[in-house]
Amino acid sequence: GAVVSQHPSWVICKSGTSVKIECRSLDFQATTMFWYRQFPKQSLMLMATSNEGSKATYEQGVEKDKFLINHASLTLSTLTVTSAHPEDSSFYICSARVGGNENSPLHFGNGTRLTVT
Amino acid sequence: AQSVAQPEDQVNVAEGNPLTVKCTYSVSGNPYLFWYVQYPNRGLQFLLKYITGDNLVKGSYGFEAEFNKSQTSFHLKKPSALVSDSALYFCAVRDRKAAGNKLTFGGGTRVLVKP
Numbered sequence: 059g060a061v062v063s064q065h066p067s068w069v070i071c072k073s074g075t076s077v078k079i080e081c082r083s084l085d086f087q088a089t090t091m092f093w094y095r096q097f098p099k100q101s102l103m104l105m106a107t108s109n110e111g112s113k114a115t116y117e118q119g120v121e122k123d124k125f126l127i128n129h130a131s132l133t134l135s136t137l138t139v140t141s142a143h144p145e146d147s148s149f150y151i152c153s154a155r156v157g158g159n160e161n162s163p164l165h166f167g168n169g170t171r172l173t174v175t
Numbered sequence: 176a177q178s179v180a181q182p183e184d185q186v187n188v189a190e191g192n193p194l195t196v197k198c199t200y201s202v203s204g205n206p207y208l209f210w211y212v213q214y215p216n217r218g219l220q221f222l223l224k225y226i227t228g229d230n231l232v233k234g235s236y237g238f239e240a241e242f243n244k245s246q247t248s249f250h251l252k253k254p255s256a257l258v259s260d261s262a263l264y265f266c267a268v269r270d271r272k273a274a275g276n277k278l279t280f281g282g283g284t285r286v287l288v289k290p
Contacts, residue, residue, distance in 0.1 A: 067216075101265065102280045104277060104278075107277070149216075153218070161207060161226045163221040166219040166220070171216065
């Protein structure tokens with residue numbers, strides 16, 4: 059089955075530094091990937107839609123300059139949290155859909171737990 | 176706008192008993208509906224989906240869900256729960272009329288199956 063690999067699985071960083079999270083589709087090509095954020099005991103909130111070869115589409119309220127998304131190839135999207143602050147601590151999850159069929163389910167990475175100290 | 180509600184934060188059930196996790200949705204058109212399960216510190220795993228056709232959908236690990244248009248519901252069910260079914264379950268919806276591929280997730284329901 060389709061596999062989405064997310065790295066790292068957890069990261070601790072100091073306030074003011076930047077952190078890059080990678081999302082790879084291992085056995086399929088993904089022209090579109092989705093980045094979600096999940097707070098403890100809460101649902102997933104879509105942050106942005108990552109489009110291969112073009113700019114990401116950000117949801118309302120998400121700072122594009124703070125959460126930089128790059129989708130440089132059909133199998134890799136990266137999310138960089140710039141100048142991280144403790145309030146950015148969260149569980150970040152990426153997902154991708156196999157093929158262009160909108161009815162296909164999303165395949166999720168295992169998530170990255172970010173802790174900013 | 177599309178939305179989905181999971182009215183129960185937590186469901187407790189004894190192993191071997193039936194399990195039901197409730198989900199209701201709101202869309203302007205017709206819905207695409209999905210159920211996902213999340214284990215601790217992991218991403219979400221797809222369980223099943225309703226696109227069209229039979230209202231009763233069968234999915235992974237013995238789960239099924241019934242689409243009820245009149246009640247705008249898509250409850251997840253399993254006839255006999257296992258301790259290993261303990262996890263966080265999310266219902267998700269997408270309006271067929273909505274542009275883009277965005278799914279809206281419910282708040283999640285934690286299922287605890289006791290031996």
